[in-house]
Amino acid sequence: MIEKHLLKLRARDDVGDEEEKAIRGLVSHTVDIPADEIFIRAGRELSESTLLLDGWMARAKDLQSGQRQLAELHVSGDFVDLHGFTLKRLDHDILTLSKCRVAVVPHHRLKELTGRFPQLTRLYWFMTNIDAAIQREWTLSLGRRTAISRMAQLFCELRLRLQVIGLAHNNSYDFPLTQVELGECLGLTAVHVNRTLQQLRRKGVLELQQRRVTILDVDALERIAEFDNRYLYLERRRH
Amino acid sequence: MIEKHLLKLRARDDVGDEEEKAIRGLVSHTVDIPADEIFIRAGRELSESTLLLDGWMARAKDLQSGQRQLAELHVSGDFVDLHGFTLKRLDHDILTLSKCRVAVVPHHRLKELTGRFPQLTRLYWFMTNIDAAIQREWTLSLGRRTAISRMAQLFCELRLRLQVIGLAHNNSYDFPLTQVELGECLGLTAVHVNRTLQQLRRKGVLELQQRRVTILDVDALERIAEFDNRYLYLERRRH
DNA sequence: CGCGGTGTTGAGACCTGTCAAGACGTGTGG
């Protein structure tokens, strides 16, 4: 059930048997959520965190005008609001982009864990810092990359993140977002997303149809993105 | 010496005597750094973290073209690379925007602290999550806000952050960045920064001269920014 | 006194947004 979460952790660090047991003991129950719902609203008092088992979720902030910006995408195995454990309430919404199944982790269990497993605590702290690194890369995209480079960056990132949890094969993966939602990640309008996608298609670099991405030329895509995967911290740490 | 750091922490949570002693015990020594230097280069192996005592620093990422994006500004009292404790190496540079004095905190002392003070560990984890929240707000700015709104947002944020550590009086504070650097925060060119600043001036909302910001109309500035301070987590937490 | 960094201004180009219309696809109800 939380296999993908363990895959994600073990891509970064060793997780021993006792630690694995502690992690498995965090989950209280699972919940199914329909697509396109706001699962956690900004500002709500939190007493549990959410481990995404299946589906896609996102962190979203919006302006009064209704314009929305997604700050990070989440896939299976991600703790979508682990930062809520220390923050107590979020500064953004958490929403579903597809049907989702999540595991609920009560904060009191996390608190107990931080008392008993300093090593695991540092690992989870580390994981929230990786989220921050991902958001930083998006900041660079939004601030300095062109539309096509931004889009290429995102698809490169997702390829690697999905590979870690076994959800990308032959540089192809499911991608349930609409073009509007893709635009909300990239700070673009849907119209421009459409045109930018066509540029990538015309270059023979990437295909996106029926909610599935196929990268035809990884090198070219990474060149367009100026992609440097080190911000994903995909190798094991030395201590 | 680390008074401002304690002010920052205590704006968010209680810090008892024993904890304060532990915090003071973290620092090994202090270092002075000239302005406009890359203090920590992305990817470097880290064995210590850096507490900014005085001056301004920033997190920066750049593209091959030399275009640079700042991801966060740091002022006195900020741990500029506390995330480096768990990450072991940074995905971005840390640079000085003015002359700086910093306190050096060896990672082995932080590690010891995480074993002995779970409560303090959660507090420092919390602080890195606030950094992430700040970066998220910048993401919203870069993705969706107009130039003038983005700029207003930044000056609102700094007003509050500097107030906490006693470096803002009468809605006025020192701001050592050049217009080029301000543009690197906002994803704008220096030329456009200049024109946007003039807009704010013309509206009678804000003045910036001789490296000092004076906010003439806080309400108006916050309205332009659609500013909502909750992402700064400036009230004490309940546990 | 001259120089380099910084700030300012103007003209024009370009990327992306806006508005609007139509195509396509899929599910629903008659």
Added chain:
DNA sequence: CCACACGTCTTGACAGGTCTCAACACCGCG
């Protein structure tokens, strides 16, 4: 099985915000 509705995708024309390039002013400092 068809008709329709709705969301999504696509395309075109035009507008507008921001960038680029260039020149000049200002100023502190060596």
